[in-house]
Amino acid sequence: MKIAIIGTRGIPNKYGGFEQFAEFIAPALVQRGHEVFVYNSSLHPFQESTYKGVQLIRKADPENKVGTFGQFIYDLNCILDSRKREFDIILQLGYTSSSVWSFLFPKKAVIITNMDGLEWKRSKYPRPVQQFLKRAEKWAALGSDKLIADSKGIQSYLLEKYQKPSAFIAYGASLFTNPNSAQLAPFGLTPYNYNLLIARMEPENNIETILQGHHQAETRHQLILIGNHSNKFGTYLKNKYETEHIRFIGPVYDLQVLNDLRHFSHLYFHGHSVGGTNPSLLEAMASQSLIVANDNIFNKTVLEQDAFYFSSPADIAMLLDQKINKSDFGSFLQRNNEKIVNDYSWEYITNTLEKYLTDALSEQGK
Secondary structure, X not given: OEEEEEOOOOOOOOOOHHHHHHHHHHHHHHHOOOEEEEEEEOOOOOOOOEEOOEEEEEEOOOHHHHOOHHHHHHHHHHHHHHOOOOOOEEEEEOOXXXXXXXXXXXXXXXXXXXXXXXHHHOOOOOHHHHHHHHHHHHHHHHHOOEEEEOOHHHHHHHHHHHXXXXXXXXXXXXXXXXXXXXHHHHHOOOOOOOEEEEOOOOHHHOHHHHHHHHHHOOOOOOEEEEOOOOOHHHHHHHHHHOOOOEEEEEXXXXXXXXXXXXXXXXXXXXXXXXXXXXXXXXXXXXXXXOEEEEOXXXXXXXXXXXXXXXXXXXXXXXXXXXXXXXXXXXXXXXXHHHHHHHHOEHHHHHHHHHHHHHHHHHHHOO
8 A cells, every 4th residue: 555644743753642653653554565655844853755664755834934824834735745646545643734625635545534632622722723623623524534533432422423433543552661760860860759740731631730739738749740841831830830849851752761750650640631542641551650640531441440530639639648659559550551462552553554544445446
């Protein structure tokens, strides 16, 4: 198959979940004999024409000059380019700034869209943008030949909302089996003596709820926050909540270092409430983190009974004051590892996706 992956800023991953998905999936499909292209933003720092056998197509992205609207222009440039290349499959990751151009996709290609989460619920967007995103979701859902949902919650939503079935294909992760506590030294940390949160600084990630819970707890716990806090909300959080016990580290991109930080944390907080199966949650599971997650269908579908859940600062404060020992919850860690191996390994995800793409191409008779 000749496959294009569109809708990301490109690989290797320097941004987020869809880029991470593309970084793992595209080379894996190449190894199985497929011809795979990934569209890369002209702003991406990686300048080579190939990455692990994947052919990269750089297209103009003016986001640095015109702001968010530049994403729409970049997606338009990618879609227009795709019309020249005779792809069998175009795998579209997300729809936020691309579905408005859906009518321009080449007619001969099978268009498969990974629908992501409920983007219009993100509180960072003003109401007019949320209304646009609702329409964009509809355009993507109805304008694609096939749909992918990265969580069972999203899969159910798409069927109920649009009467359209989708394939459940989540993100992947690899078990972390070589922890190295020396990686903690640059951060001034020691094993199991800190709590950890890794997230974008956005309201729907419940970061302030987690911070308030740490403040309300009678026992002081060290909380390390990893993520770019230079945006307005991140700056607000840092100015209001940073203390000697609550530290804003900033972004960390080295996966080995991130996995060590996860592995040696006491409690790992996952506050994401919008979207499907979150890559950082899978990586926390694969790193043997003891997870405290926001109580919502997306997180509970993945973690099931093998985590603690919170809905309020009081929930977190109560949990912190219980003086939990991570070593007492080995069964949580073991079962989460088994989920990674059986349901979320990259090999399993690649197998599932490859079969879905092959079947879709056959069904469409293209």
